[in-house]
Amino acid sequence: MATPHFTVHQPATLEEALDLLGRHRASVKLLAGGTDLIMKLRGGAMSADHLVSLNRVGGLNRINYQDEDGLVLGAGARISDVAAHPDVRKHYPALAHACSVMATTQIRNMGTVAGNLANAAPSADTAAPLLAYRGSVVLVERGGRRQVKLEEFFKGPGLTVLEPMEILEAIRVPVPPGRAGSSYLRLSARSQVDIAAVGVAGFLALDLDGCMMGVRLACASVAPTPVRCPEAEAMLEGQRPDPRLLARAAVACVRAARPIDDLRATANYRRAMVQVLAGRVLQKCLSMAQGGAQ
Amino acid sequence: MAKQTIEITVNGDRYEVAIDPWRSLAEVLREDLRLTGTKIGCNQGDCGACTVLINGRSVSSCLTLAVEAHQREVTTIEGLAKSPQELHPIQEAFVEKGAVQCGFCTGGMIMSAKQLLDKNPQPTETEIRQGLSGNLCRCTGYNKIVEAIGDAARRLAPAGEGK
Numbered sequence: 001m002a003t004p005h006f007t008v009h010q011p012a013t014l015e016e017a018l019d020l021l022g023r024h025r026a027s028v029k030l031l032a033g034g035t036d037l038i039m040k041l042r043g044g045a046m047s048a049d050h051l052v053s054l055n056r057v058g059g060l061n062r063i064n065y066q067d068e069d070g071l072v073l074g075a076g077a078r079i080s081d082v083a084a085h086p087d088v089r090k091h092y093p094a095l096a097h098a099c100s101v102m103a104t105t106q107i108r109n110m111g112t113v114a115g116n117l118a119n120a121a122p123s124a125d126t127a128a129p130l131l132a133y134r135g136s137v138v139l140v141e142r143g144g145r146r147q148v149k150l151e152e153f154f155k156g157p158g159l160t161v162l163e164p165m166e167i168l169e170a171i172r173v174p175v176p177p178g179r180a181g182s183s184y185l186r187l188s189a190r191s192q193v194d195i196a197a198v199g200v201a202g203f204l205a206l207d208l209d210g211c212m213m214g215v216r217l218a219c220a221s222v223a224p225t226p227v228r229c230p231e232a233e234a235m236l237e238g239q240r241p242d243p244r245l246l247a248r249a250a251v252a253c254v255r256a257a258r259p260i261d262d263l264r265a266t267a268n269y270r271r272a273m274v275q276v277l278a279g280r281v282l283q284k285c286l287s288m289a290q291g292g293a294q
Numbered sequence: 295m296a297k298q299t300i301e302i303t304v305n306g307d308r309y310e311v312a313i314d315p316w317r318s319l320a321e322v323l324r325e326d327l328r329l330t331g332t333k334i335g336c337n338q339g340d341c342g343a344c345t346v347l348i349n350g351r352s353v354s355s356c357l358t359l360a361v362e363a364h365q366r367e368v369t370t371i372e373g374l375a376k377s378p379q380e381l382h383p384i385q386e387a388f389v390e391k392g393a394v395q396c397g398f399c400t401g402g403m404i405m406s407a408k409q410l411l412d413k414n415p416q417p418t419e420t421e422i423r424q425g426l427s428g429n430l431c432r433c434t435g436y437n438k439i440v441e442a443i444g445d446a447a448r449r450l451a452p453a454g455e456g457k
Contacts, residue, residue, distance in 0.1 A: 003316060004316060005314070005316050006315065006316050007296075007315055008298065008315040008316075008359060008361045008362075010361070010362075010364070031359075031362075034357055034358065034359065034362070035339055035354075035357055038318075038357050038359070039338055039339070039357070042337075042338075051359075053359075053361075053362060055362055080351075103428075104339075104342070104427050104428025104429075105352055105406065105409060105410075105425060105427070105428050106339070106342065106345055106352050106353050106354045106406070106428045107339060107354065107428065109351045109352055109353050110353050110354065110357065110358065
């Protein structure tokens with residue numbers, strides 16, 4: 001591998017970071033955890049004369065939960081800190097779980113959830129649970145800010161709606177309703193260190209009559225981007241939980257998948273496993289919402 | 295392109311070095327500071343041989359730009375023991391349990407063990423294995439390493455709490 005040469009800028013504020021992005025717009029990349037970026041630069045998949053590091057920008061590593069506003073993860077929040085955060089574990093257990101099982105301790109200590117999203121791998125482990133929890137991303141540029149729903153953020157493998165001069169500043173997740181359950185399950189032939197071959201996340205709540213509401217299902221590694229499963233969600237919304245209905249919804253999830261054959265799994269295996277994992281995820285969500293153990 | 299001057303504290307010693315900004319912390323530790331206990335194996339964050347602690351957190355130093363360690367505290371395998379004349383209890387346990395064969399992975403393994411035991415002083419065997427999931431060893435089959443870390447946990451436990 002040829003060694004790429006670049007200058008590293010280490011701004012202390014977001015304004016400075018935005019200025020640096022503008023000044024070096026011809027050849028610049030943002031650096032947070034670096035676990036994906038450095039590999040892409042070394043491998044030649046990406047090049048940049050300038051890196052703007054977000055690692056010294058004050059306040060960017062915040063993890064903040066409030067009962068009115070929900071969860072805010074700053075762009076610098078490390079995967080391991082999100083996994084261990086008591087509010088994340090309590091209110092967003094599927095996200096905490098995804099953050100605790102992906103990659104390795106070292107990579108989780110370095111990598112950020114925002115970077116996992118901005119990198120836009122189809123297999124991004126944090127994307128499926130954040131889709132299930134109705135997450136949004138806050139994008140900032142010199143002119144102002146915009147908030148984009150996560151389901152509108154991904155455009156393809158490695159592609160997002162982020163403009164070249166924009167920074168993903170934070171991730172926002174609303175407060176889940178009471179009597180809710182959520183879960184994320186992933187499969188990989190080589191345990192957690194490897195990229196997931198299939199991942200499925202789910203969320204559901206129960207209304208006063210015991211009917212399911214706010215149902216969300218999302219899959220990773222089975223399409224060019226992490227995807228929601230709208231058909232399965234619609235089948236369940238407003239219905240009483242019934243094992244046969246859950247099983248039919250799990251089958252419907254397969255129709256949201258557009259998997260490929262690659263070194264981690266075949267498309268057929270991925271389709272089969274979406275159904276299996278979706279079934280298990282729904283069962284888990286339901287038992288949590290009914291007051292069972294997490 | 296200009297070199298950048300960084301100040302880093304490694305194992306309690308302050309260094310000021312002028313480096314190319316694209317160099318990894320692993321390279322600077324080994325080549326500029328001559329701390330060769332940190333190994334470069336895969337150079338892509340998979341094997342764990344380059345594991346060091348930055349401000350007490352384990353990272354892959356091969357994927358960390360050295361400039362990002364500016365004004366931070368780095369601990370390498372050379373800095374784990376209290377003095378050059380003694381070994382850290384994790385190192386003692388590795389020696390006594392036969393957890394070292396070729397030795398290439400050992401420094402990184404011990405730094406990961408340090409991170410694990412700092413966070414979880416009494417890990418189960420499963421937790422030890424999960425704590426080592428970012429470190430590869432091609433010699434030992436891992437069992438001796440897992441035993442050594444369990445033993446180190448007992449050595450490090452305050453008197454009366456060891457099992």
